[in-house]
Amino acid sequence: MRVRFWGTRGSLPVSLTSRDLRDRLARALVAANGRDLDTVEKAQAFAEQHLEFSLTHTFGGHSSCVEIEPATTHEEYFVCDMGSGARPFGAHVLARQGGRPATVNIFMSHMHWDHIMGFPFFGPAYVRGTRIRIYGCHEALEQAFRRQQEPPSFPVPFKVLGASIEFVRMTPGETREVSGVKVTPQLQHHSGDSYGFRFETGGKSVVYTTDSEHKLEQRSETERIVGFFREADLVIFDAMYSLADAVSVKADWGHSSNVVGVELCQMARVRKLALFHHEPANDDRAVERILRETQRLEELTRDAHRLEVVAAYDGLEIDL
């Protein structure tokens, strides 16, 4: 199974500013001082091997959109949420299909704007013959998609899209088999409710859990979530806030922290944790610092089980 991150930023898409770029370029030039980098290839190799991650990459960018590619079937697409990352994901689908209509299964955590805003820019939705199934647990699932394309918000109404679009209601806790992939939704604590999804196929499992606040003092709740995460190969986790924020000023804002992510994943014996839904106010250095701190925390609290921690960024691919 392969997981491709198309959008990893929380709440609002962000991009690098000119000032960020200039600063990076200056720091890279200083780091390269005295080296013989007279070709692009040499410079690229140097950047890859010697420059810090936050100089050569950027976290976030697009809002939530994560593709799950099962090893067993390449016929259909599976994706979580339609944040602004849905635009490049759609371009990827169209390029890969080479003119053949696709079948796309979309799993919606909830319909807050940052999770649906990419759909009107999702290219395959405009292609006749494409089949799109939008899965979710909310009653207002279909209404939310239709409404964002109504005037005066968008020029193309939902009803003129060329694809055949079907909405499929799922029941929390009930596993459904979707074209060979077992998918289980789980209720999460968030304004207006959100749902995590556990995907299981070919002996591997991925949990996509974003926009979810965890109150670890509620034991039964913790047990429910640990059961949902149990021995997953990868958990994609809402780590928008620091623990201090999550338990003080931003308590009840419906998001979680890197610290809680480590704790839950350790309890559940998860193999890999991907920090996700990055706070828009955090620049790349801040996200990288949070990642280092989280990795250090995991080391300090580790028993016999090792949890690998990464921070998701647009373009990251994880093979399981």
Ligand SMILES: [Zn+2]
């Ligand atoms: Zn969100």
Ligand SMILES: [Zn+2]
């Ligand atoms: Zn939300």
